[in-house]
Amino acid sequence: MTESKLSIVDLTKRYAAGLDPAVDRLNMEVEEGHLVALLGPSGCGKTTTLRMVAGLMDPTAGSIVVDGKEITHTPVNKRGMGMVFQSYALFPHMNVEQNVAFGLQMRQTSKSEQKRRVAGALDMVQLGHLSKRQVKDLSGGQQQRIALARALVVEPTLLLLDEPLSNLDAKLRETMRTEIRSIQQRTRATTLFVTHDQDEALDMADRIAVMNGGLIEQFGSPTDVYERPRTRFVANFIGQANFLNARVLSETGSAAKGETHYRVSIDGLGQFGAVGAPGLTGSTHELVIRPHRLRVSLQPAGTETIAGVIERVNYTGDALSVAVKAGDRVLQSQMPTSSGDLPRTGDAAYLSWNEQDAYLLPTPVKEPAA
Amino acid sequence: MTVTQTEAPAARRAGAAEGELEKSTGRRNRRTYLALLIPGVLGLVVSFVFPLAYMVRMSFNKGAPDGVIEETFTLDTYIQPLTDPYYWRVTLDTFQMGVTVGLLCVLVSYPVALFLARSTSKYRGLLIAVAIAPLLTSAVVRTYGWMVILGTNGLVNSTLDGMGLIDTPLKLTNNMTGVTIGLVEIFMPYAILAMISGFGRLSPQLEEAAGSLGASKLQIFTRVTLPLSLPGILTAFLLVFVLSISTFITPRLLGGGSVQVLATEIYDQTTGLLNWPFAAALSVILLVLFGLIIAVYQRLTKKIGG
Amino acid sequence: MRVITKGKIALAAAATAAALVLTGCGGSAGSSSGGNSSATSGELNLIAYSGVWQDQYTAAVIEPFKAKYPDIKINYSSKRSSAEMLSALQGQKNNPATDVAIMDNSVSTTGNTQGLFDKIDPAAVPNLANVPEQFKNKGGFGPVVMLDAVGLLYDTATFPKAPESWDVLWDPAYAGKINVNAPPSLLGLSLTAITSKMEGEDYTKSIDKAVARLKEMAPGVQTFAPNPDEYQNVITGQTVLGLGQNARGQFYSDQSNKKMGVTFPKEGTVYQINTVNVVKDAPNKAAAQTFVDYALSAEAQTAFAKALFYAPSVTNADLPADVKDRVVPTDGSLNIVPLDVEFLSSARDKWTDTWKRQIITK
Structure with missing residues (x-):
């Protein structure tokens, strides 16, 4: 001090x-x-x-x-x-x-x-x-x-x-x-x-x-x-983010900087890996994924993917913004452009992320009375 | 720079066409502007240029007793006042009155104007209205008010007498003191308005900046506020000066015949002695005095960098 | 070199007015021409004094005149001084819009020489016969219609008995409490002549001694241009002595419950004489003559004497004793300092200048 x-x-x-x-x-x-x-x-x-x-x-x-x-x-x-x-x-x-x-x-x-x-x-x-x-x-x-x-x-x-x-x-x-x-x-x-x-x-x-x-x-x-x-x-406020309500099921091990890996469940989309502060198991937290950390592939790859349909594509030269509709949610992804094939509206798309890029906010979401 | 190199010729053509369009509308606009100017210019010619030209012409005539005017071309009307020490004194007194009233008026109006200019109160508009409200009463009425206040048995003298501070009443009216007091108050609203509009470069941030750099309140005032309000002060001074030396009512009513300035002299010559050519010549001299002071003002504002 | 009068100015003013009308600024044009007027009908344009004089003259003379001649409409143009009336008449010379002017004798004499006025036709103005020779104009122009004289105004609380001499103006006891209207006011011109006479000099030749004496008085003068006027200054206690006219002084003395009095000091005083004049080429000449005749009637003269204490100029006006005592005597019983009209017209500018340069102090 x-x-x-x-x-x-x-x-x-x-x-x-x-x-x-x-x-x-x-x-x-x-x-x-x-x-x-x-x-x-x-x-x-x-x-x-x-x-x-x-x-x-x-x-x-x-x-x-x-x-x-x-x-x-x-x-x-x-x-x-x-x-x-x-x-x-x-x-x-x-x-x-x-x-x-x-x-x-x-x-x-x-x-x-x-x-x-x-x-x-x-x-x-x-x-x-x-x-x-x-x-x-x-x-x-x-x-x-x-x-x-x-x-x-x-x-x-x-x-x-x-x-x-x-x-x-x-x-x-x-x-x-x-x-x-x-x-x-x-x-x-x-x-x-x-x-x-x-x-x-x-x-x-x-x-x-x-x-x-x-x-x-x-x-x-x-x-x-x-x-x-x-x-x-x-x-x-800082950058853009996708927010998904995730129920924390279990710890799967400790991550760097004192954080913990978790297994979480997202309603209607399945189970995924995420990272967050210790001691979150049992409650529901918001999962934050930055758009450019959300991968979009046109073929299914791996198990932990979310299947959806491309709803909108915005081309800004340097980057490509893709809105993917999965169930009743729309997720934003951002990827660098290349001169190759670009995704088009209506294509099937598969979303995935690295576990350490999906961060659980420390404060639990107030569960609506079930 | 680099954009022009990549600009498509089509775009340039479009630009050129646009330019032409602009030119033609510009011509039309200019004609509209000129048309809009006509009433004003006509009004100015009839109400200002013509009478002024007539007055200048009149000043070269010769005035005979009892209002007879000899139409001629003589410089006597000018030679007479310019060679007569009495008129030099009157002119000098006029000038001195203008300067004194201008200075005092600026001095008492400055704090008010500064306060109003810097106020962020929601009542600011109302306060400004209050400050200039005296303009709603005619100068004649306000002058009579001052006669009552400053007179031998007036408010000031009876108060001082009641407090035992004076034995004989102070002579506050029927002399230059009374005229000065009256004029300062009467012209305060003008000075305040002129200053508020002249304080454009003044901003609270500049004063804050000075403060953050270590300036005390006094240093902020002398180094920042005052220099930046100089254009407003100068405009207000000029306005009050010009109004003072051209005003006739207050010197006449509060001067008690002892205050002889160009305006009262012109009035006497016009209505009392019916010597219009001479009055016209004095008016021209007054105008020249205006011109001189305005020239000095413009020099000064350029120097200040308004 | 060509001599013009303000007729040229009127022409220019008319041009300006015309231009103003064209540009929509408006402006009242002159009165409607009254070519169809007769001796008992039509319009009459009168130019005369303003203020209390106008009020009293309207009540005492104009209203009864209107009652007698209901078909004549009177337009009263009021001016603060005779000089302003003269200026207005000069401006109208080529196209007169005024019929009758009541103004100071000295100014009307100037008007007569400048050809602004007509001679009076005794046949059309029968009451002229009642005006004694001394009050008739020798050239046959407008006669005297009323007389007054310069008086000394005093505060009755300070002076339970009226001061007897003009010397009181020099009394140090009253320094700072005196008002004197400086020339070109007739009051100041009169005081100059009176002082000159008191000093034993002939003011038609020199006023040096008078100037020296007046210079001694000047520092004690509160105001040389009393406002709102010389009478109110004394009544409100701003001053205790002042120059004023007897007629208005008597009137305001009553109005103020005798707070102010007016007197004629023993060294004498100067008449203030008003004449009634018919303007040359007057648009309503017949009605003008009717009015002048009425103004010279015993009825009108008596009524105005009662109202504002001007002395009648006709022989057949009988005043009640209490009024007669208060108007200026015209029977030679008052010591009068003669101020010759022609001389005054030449001396006015000079004396005014002398006062400004030498007597009035800052």
């Missing part, structure tokens, strides 16, 4: 009495040097959390601790954080250099020191040649980099990024992702990053906090969150 760079304890924000809290007793530990993404749909409380950490908003309850020091009620200008706003919030009446130097001036850094550090920060974002430009003459991507340089030049205790990429076009967004990540890793700035884009979060973050309704649904590494979602919401 003491080694965390940032600890958030029971942080709560209620905008008005009687309303549901925007952030509800949120707890989080962030390690030094990590980039943590706050991921969730709009209204989930991720921006509110960031603004409370930044000091732009007063929490209703709870505390924020940075480097072992409680800063819950420290005014924004005394927190020493660097923030990049969604709109970049560059000062339109100052040129690039003046923008970047602003934080140093507030810290009364000497002129020569200012000059050196501003130049360093601008070089870091590769815009040293634009130092005298007016802000309004810069492209969106350039403004974004200046905003980053301005936040980093003060060597902030925390770097806070509020949807920094959402105003950029798709191509530029990918470039900036890589760049922000690499700058963050070079400076080892502990970073909180608000986004609603799961790809961004998966690509950039060391840890992802998936938020929903003011709560953290899951806090973990990108692979954790993707491969081992704790809730249906997480599975659904």
Whole structure:
């Protein structure tokens, strides 16, 4: 606990009495040097959390601790954080250099020191040649980099990024992702990053906090969150997923990372292998299978297959989405395309998966009263 | 860039055709615009250009006593005020009044405008309406109101007297003090409106950004809020300045005959002494004063980068 | 070099009006031409003072006139000063829309010289015979219809007894509590002449001494342009002394329950004389003559004297004693400072300038 760079304890924000809290007793530990993404749909409380950490908003309850020091009620200008706003919030009446130097001036850094550090920060974002430009003459991507340089030049205790990429076009967004990540890793700035884009979060973050309704649904590494979602919401929000209600019949052995192999029964489709947390036997759980882990073959292969009919095929060049109707369920599969024969609507299809790719959610499904 | 290379010729043809279509509709649109402009332009010519031209012409005539006008071409009407220290003083007083009223009005309106511009309250619209509601009452009525408040036995003097702070009533009306107080209040709604619309670049995020970079509330104000609201302040100042130096009612009513500015001078010459050419010349001088200040304003806004 | 009057301006204004009508902006055109009027029917366009004068004249003269001549419709165009009336008449010179003007003697004299007015036909205006020679115009133009004089207004609480001398305006005890209408107001022009006479100079030659004296008074003047008017300023206690006209002063004295009084100081005062004039080429000349005749009738003169305390200009108007005491005497018993009309017309601009530049302080 003491080694965390940032600890958030029971942080709560209620905008008005009687309303549901925007952030509800949120707890989080962030390690030094990590980039943590706050991921969730709009209204989930991720921006509110960031603004409370930044000091732009007063929490209703709870505390924020940075480097072992409680800063819950420290005014924004005394927190020493660097923030990049969604709109970049560059000062339109100052040129690039003046923008970047602003934080140093507030810290009364000497002129020569200012000059050196501003130049360093601008070089870091590769815009040293634009130092005298007016802000309004810069492209969106350039403004974004200046905003980053301005936040980093003060060597902030925390770097806070509020949807920094959402105003950029798709191509530029990918470039900036890589760049922000690499700058963050070079400076080892502990970073909180608000986004609603799961790809961004998966690509950039060391840890992802998936938020929903003011709560953290899951806090973990990108692979954790993707491969081992704790809730249906997480599975659904990050990537696509097929959900099948599965009754857990028996354990069939232990899997890696303390997980257990199970034999499960899916109503009307038969028995299959799956993996999940220990101790699930006897109850019904949702089985999560990612579409691209669901194999479609046109011939029957092996025993544990689901037979169905191809209902719809979507060709997007890189990938082929196939909807297969099996009984009264429709399952989504995704496969790479090849120039060979492609499945067509109406073909018989056989679905199968690797046991470790079928994950049982830890919380049992409430069985309807039989 | 790379797209054009792979673009099919058919598509390019379609594009060209589209362009032609655009051109022809553009021509039609332009004609519609011109047609729509006619009533406005006509109204402007009749109500502004013609009278202005007539006034300029009038200013070169010669005024004889008792309202007789000699139609001629003389510069006497201009030489007389420009060589007469009295009119220099009147012009200077006019200018000074405009600047003082403009500055004070901006000073008292700025906090109100800033509050209204930044308010996110659901009552913001209502508050703005309240702030500019005085416009619903005529300036004459409000000026009379100030006469009552500022008079020898008015609210201010009787209050101060009642509190034992003064022995003899302060002279707050029938002089420049009264005119200034009245004008500042009367023009506040204009200043507030001008500022709110001129605060376009101001955003709460910029102030938050400054705060997160370590700026105190005062530093945020001096380094971010104030510089960014300068265009609004400047517009409001210009508006109030122009309104002040052209207004006649308030200097006349609250000035008690002791406040001599160009507008009251023009009124006296027109209705009292019936010297229309001279009044016209003074009006032209007032217009030149407007022009000068607007030129300075444009220089300044360009500098600020509005 | 060509001399024009404001007729040209009227033409231009008419062009503007026509254009406004074309563009749909509207604007009231002049009154309908009354070519079919006779001495007892049709329309009559009167131009005269506004405010309380208009109210009282309407009640005392115009209404009885209408009762007597029900077929004549009167359109009253009110102006705040005679100068504004003159300006309006100059504008209409080529196409008069006014028939009768009641205005200050000095201004109507200017109108006479500018050819704005007609001579009065004694045959069409029989009551002219009752106007004594001194009140008739020597050139046969509009005669005097009423007389008044400049008075000193005073607050009756401060002055239980009316001040006897104009010197009270210089009394430091009342500094800051005086209102004086500066020229071009007739009140200010009159005070200039009175002061000049008090200083023993001939104001037709020089007013230097008067200016020096008035400069001493100026710092104590609360306002040189009292609002809403000189009488209300005294009545509301904003000031305790002021220049005003006797007639309105008497009227407002009654209205204010004698809170304000008006008096003629011993050094003398200046007449304010109104004439009634028929406009040259008046559209309704016959009706105009009927009206002028009625305005000079004993009935109308007496009624207006009772209503607003103007002295009659005819010999056969008998006033009740309490009214007679309060209108300005015309029998030579009052010390009058003569302000010659022709001289005034040349001095008005100069004196106005002198006041602005030298007397009025900031």
